[in-house]
Amino acid sequence: MTAWSTRAWPHLFMSGSANRLAAGWLLAGLLAYVALPWYAVGDMRWSVALSQLFGGADSANAASGLMQAVVQGRWWLLSGFAGLALAAVGLTLPAGRAQGSWFLTGAVLGLSGLVSSALLIGAKGWSAPWLNTLLGELPVNQFGVGAGALVAGLSLLMMAAMGLARRGYFKGDFFVAAAVLGCSAMLLVFIVWPVSKALEGAFLDQEGRWSLMAMVERIGNERVWGLDCLAGGTRCGVAWNTLALALATATGTTVLGTMMALMAERSAGPRLQTPLRVVALLPIITPPFVVGLGLILLFGRAGVVNQWLEYAFGIAPTRWFYGPLGVWMAQLFCFTPIAFMIMRGVVQGVSPSLEEAAQTLRAGRRQTFFSITLPLLKPGLANAFLVGFIESMADFGNPIIVGGQFAVLSTEIFFAIVGAQYDQGRAASLAWILTLFALLVFAVQRGLLGRQSYTTVSGKGDAGVPMALPDGVRRTLHLVVYPWLAFTLVVYLFAFAGGFVQTWGRDYSFTLKHFSTAFGLEWGQFGLVWAGTAWNSLFTTLTLAGVAAPITAAAGLLMAYLLARTEFRGQRLFEFSALLAFAIPGTVLGVSYILAFNVPPLELTGTAMIIVLCFVFRNLPVGVRAATAAFRQLDKSLDEASLMLRASTAQTLFHVVLPLLKPALVAALVYSFVRAMTTVSAVIFLVTAENELATTYIIGRVGNGDYGVALAYCTVLMLLMSLATGMVQFLVGERQLGRRARGVGVATAMVASPISSGKTT
Secondary structure (H helix, E strand, O other): OOHHHHHHOHHHHOOOHHHHHHHHHHHHHHHHHHHOEOEOOOOOOHHHHHHOOOOOHHHHHHOEHHHHHHOOOOHHHHHHHHHHHHHHHHHHOOOOHHHHHHHHHHHHHHHHHHHHHHHHHHHHHOOOHHHHHHHOOOOOOOOOEOHHHHHHHHHHHHHHHHHHHHOOHHHHOHHHHHHHHHHHHHHHHHHHHHHHHHHHHHHEOOOOOEOHHHHHHHHOOHHHHOOHHHHOOOOOOHHHHHHHHHHHHHHHHHHHHHHHHHHHHHHOOHHHHHHHHHHHHHHHHOOOOHHHHHHHHHHOOOOHHHHHHHHHHOOOOOOOOOOHHHHHHHHHHHHHHHHHHHHHHHHHHOOHHHHHHHHHOOOOHHHHHHHHHHHHOHHHHHHHHHHHHHHHHHOOHHHHHHOOOOOOHHHHHHHHHHOOOOOHHHHHHHHHHHHHHHHHHHHHHHHHHOOOOOOOEOOOOOOOOOOOOOHHHHHHHHHHHHHHHHHHHHHHHHHHHHHHEEEOOOEEEEOOHHHHHHHOEEEEOOEEEEOOOOHHHHHHHHHHHHHHHHHHHHHHHHHHHHHHHOOOOOHHHHHHHHHHHHHOOHHHHHHHHHHHHOOOOOOOOOOHHHHHHHHHHHHHHHHHHHHHHHHOOEOHHHHHHHHHOOOOHHHHHHHHHHHHHHHHHHHHHHHHHHHHHHOOOOOOOOOOOOOOOHHHHHHHHHHOOOHHHHHHHHHHHHHHHHHHHHHHHHHHOOOOOOOOOOOOOHHHHHOOOOOOOOOOO
16 A cells, blocks of 8 residues: 555544444445445346446446446436545544534435435336426436445445534444434334325325315214214214223233233242243234134124023123124233233332332331332333333224224224225325324323333342232232133133134034145155145245344334433434334335335335335334333443443443343344234235235135134144244343342342342432
8 A cells, every 4th residue: 555545544544443434334335336236136136237237228227326327327326426435535534523524414415415316216207297397307217226225325324423423412422323313214214204105195185186174074074083972872983982992902901911910020939920921922922813703702693602691591692792892802812911021021120129128117018019119110001001002093903803883993094995995095094193192192101201210220239039019919910810811711712723623613523624724744756845825924924024023123122222321302203203103003004115115216015025124113112112111220320330441332232231121122022023923904915926924824714714724824823923932032031130039048149149229219
């Protein structure tokens, strides 16, 4: 290397890791312009695509970004290259605000040029007349984003984060700056943008013109806001039905989930804890409509209960179960496990030293429980209630199956989209109501928690013994939890029985033909043949769910860290954006993905990638809420001590904080995996013949009246997801807080390794 180059780039060869990192990202961005296809190559093999990197006009979208700009006349792509070159000037400067200004200026120039050109030319491809006039002779053959554009854009985003950190934002921490910008970009592209494209239809009239009154005309009627049920009528509007059902479900799931968590951690013996957790988590690993089908077999018109009432008391069978009661009961079964997983980690985190201090001051167990223990559970209670509320609003599988004439917003949206009317504007208007309801509950939750501290895990010693529950509380838990778990087992036994009988309702003889049809194996000329009709959908579902689950958990924990440990402008908007995917029904989210990603610049429809992205961002809020509740219990002094010992923020997060968040990590991994395996509404419009999922296969069987094969498939899915749940728990392990279990002697406690205590204000 020449002396000139060493003098011109003195800081490039500094030992500082930040400069080396900036140089690495710049080099990656520049190489992306030269050595990667700029646009999506589709079904073209990579060996063919790479051979056409430096081709001329006939190489189409396989050419590199530099060749696209110079040879094919797409001059607007040079804006990103110019931004990278401008940011590279900053490497000649010492670390500081001046260097940060060069980084930030280059990143803003490059990103704004690439994003605006992609959106404008894509819009011109959608035949917008005013854009045709504005852009003139610009070509409209825009392609989807490829590897080159993706790497170059990511490089510019990282340079923007480095520039902000150098200028003193985010306390000069590049990791935090990069995390905030990266997560914000993901939320903007994969949640805010598609949802906004779906919701904008509420303000378009029949001719496609903008009109604020269009939304009022669609939802300002008795069917949505009617209150006839309060005046002696039979029905209320679907908005009030949805709100009342969501409040009832959130309350019930939070109470039951908290009771189960208290019983699992404070009351049940070691022999009962594992069975208790398994039974409590059964509903969450269940494919949709299985719980509803089991309840119908029990309480439906031809169910066991109605048949027994007719036999014993001569009461004619009725459809009393179909309606709000049936939907509420089905949702309790489906969503209580989410509250249980959230609350279990929070109950574990309550410091025994606080309870011991109260008892030392002569407080009884009952007084200690209600004045110390329960108030420390408030973050978990609030998060469990919020998740239960939004899950209930977004659910449409249970209302469809057992709702009868009871209509809610999610079913109205579903029929508006897939029914004969196909009124996208009405669906978007109803989705606005769901979004506003979610925002209202979100604001109430923030107001109730306020700025109070619920720290219970810190770096101080604490080998306390968890307090035994008061006798009255323990008896109440036994009276509620054990019957509920027994009822759960009964419902599942009835649902599973359908997969082992010839024909439900007519021939109850035992058979395995349904399992053979779905998962049969045969020996062929070349070895084992997967002869069953369900193998293809099962392998596809396992692959996509396995890819989506760790991404969901990692993104959820990272976003929770940013929300709990950092402060930045727009933080509340950031949090609500992460929650928005749950406030929107799965059907609307699936349609929004089609509308947003069916055309350039992100052309993903028909690929497995769009299903994975839908899985990730649909299930992201549970990981965020579970980790946020856990973060509120961790004292910030743990982070500060690590940073004072010269560890980086990333090292602190992975080696200090993450081991104390194992319950939240398990909750995020398990929930994201099983929901990806069992979701229907969000992906029903995204699957293709090449990417058929387990749930769409089951729906097809149910539609054909083949309930035996459908229930047999559900049984296999539940066994697989139970195995996956146990494997995740085994690999992640339990959080070690250095506390004694109840009944452990003092001598044993003295040699324990305590690391936990707490405080509250």
